[in-house]
Amino acid sequence: MRSVNSLRLKDLGEREIIRKLLELIPEPKLTRSNRIDDAVLLKDFDLVVSCDAVCDITDKLPGMKWADLGWKLGVMCVSDVASKGACPLGTLISLNAPSELEMEVVEEFYEGLVEASREYGFEIWGGDLGEAPRFLASLFMLGKVKRRFISRRGAREGDLVLVTGKFGLTGAAYHLLLRGGQAPSEHVRNTIVQAAYRPRARLREGVILSEIDGVSSSIDSSDGLAESLYQLCDVNQIGIVLERVPIAQEAIEYAEYNGIEPLELALYGGEEYEIVFTVRRSSLDEVLDRLLSIGCRAEVIGTVIKERGLFLKVEDQVQPIERRGWEHYSRSRNRNKYLGANLCTW
């Protein structure tokens, strides 16, 4: 008999739910670091596996096409795999939809997924099709480790913290599309909306990072830059001091036009698929050069310190960065900062 006061998922938040579920699950022997990394390494095969899901209610932004949603699901999985230094091989898709849904919708969704499969070189092997009250697709991806698996674990004091790109566009897009924000120009509007509709994964970058021994840990920024950095701090029992946060020019323009802090968009936007990684100082030049050779201007954003926590250094003042990321089922509903009621009506 359940008690009247049973805890609901929203009372716990994603991290606590996962912690409780992990208590029920026997420790696997075939994998490494499955409890800390988004993609799981199968030791005997040098393969990684990962899964992600999209639901029309929670993930389909206003104006987003079904093909965009299919593309994005592919990118979400590729990013998980790439940030571990692996290349995607193929996928299975579990597609669940109402029987009233138009076939064209499903076809458009698949067209987007197929586009992503061409862009990132993975195959679509098959899947499962079933009825459900809303559109919900889960993608399972298998990837091959190129040279070595890069875990989230491995950062240590003195390492440098880097990112593969600039932040803030997706946060701006969520504000624009869900909170009634205004874009200062067509160019800004197009840039930020496109970043949210058609995000890109850093596949070639991840493969290069796996080839450089001095890369000590890696995570993708899908939960938001601040939350991703906090996760690196937790796993490695370290702290990070940021000296700068690279923000996309269009996000800055959008933020200023709408009276928002650009830093807010960059730290907490989420759904951005950059790689956030740490590097031994001696490997910095090699990392920057190798990434530049494929057109990626990676930037040093901070340093790993011994003291736990995430901090921002501004003109010799060090201040803590609040932890509020993209956590499903969060009681505080911080995740809905940029999500309007139209995406969370249930």
Add this chain to the structure above:
Amino acid sequence: MRSVNSLRLKDLGEREIIRKLLELIPEPKLTRSNRIDDAVLLKDFDLVVSCDAVCDITDKLPGMKWADLGWKLGVMCVSDVASKGACPLGTLISLNAPSELEMEVVEEFYEGLVEASREYGFEIWGGDLGEAPRFLASLFMLGKVKRRFISRRGAREGDLVLVTGKFGLTGAAYHLLLRGGQAPSEHVRNTIVQAAYRPRARLREGVILSEIDGVSSSIDSSDGLAESLYQLCDVNQIGIVLERVPIAQEAIEYAEYNGIEPLELALYGGEEYEIVFTVRRSSLDEVLDRLLSIGCRAEVIGTVIKERGLFLKVEDQVQPIERRGWEHYSRSRNRNKYLGANLCTW
């Protein structure tokens, strides 16, 4: 712009939906027979991958516990893998649920899945957790081919058709639980309900079959015995004449008590996880002996013939068996034969 008369999923049925989607997807190179088998073989790794999903609305029968649903999802995937001659290694789970759901529900579901993982020897590696309007869990399973992959393709004229067990219990349970049927005794009630709540997969049987060269094709009976046989007919461009259909004693008793044809329950019940396979005549004794050695009384139910179609031979009369299986989104809604409105309200 979509036309007003756009086709909906229910207008097409599962097979036609899949056919249309396959047209969009480039042919994979890393896999074999992915377009005909439920589990896909990755050639270079001797691995198979499979996925299945359960939704509370469509899959949780009245009286079924959440732990039963977790167990069943595990069994569904194990059965896919086992019928291909592979052993499950591990799984990822994509779990989507409303934020209002009680944590205990999710824990119970996991407990059932963990029970299945212990029973069938697979690991739970991780997964993805997200919000959705209803409970929907997709399981991705990776398995290792033991000796060889047994495809659905391979049956030829003169082969014998066998099954690993008896049919009809699940069909009876659906009738009892969803159509107001009455059980003639507690024993019958418990047996049929337990078969639906806690189905079992034929893992050891599948492994043995993969070790015998004369086993020419294999499929699990999850779509119903008749539909599974029809699928073997389609893939192999053959026909099958059944000489007998093994029906569980309790299903016969249930059917007679409720004025239903027992054969109806056995052919169209679905959600039963026996292996349906074909064997060269010269291998029959070896197959029967090897399976008996692990306590499985497999039975010959018919013969592969050249003429297309599925037939039943009764006292020298051969009559065709109607095709109506467990097809999602079927326009004719035959799949709902034993599914009441309470499971399909949308």
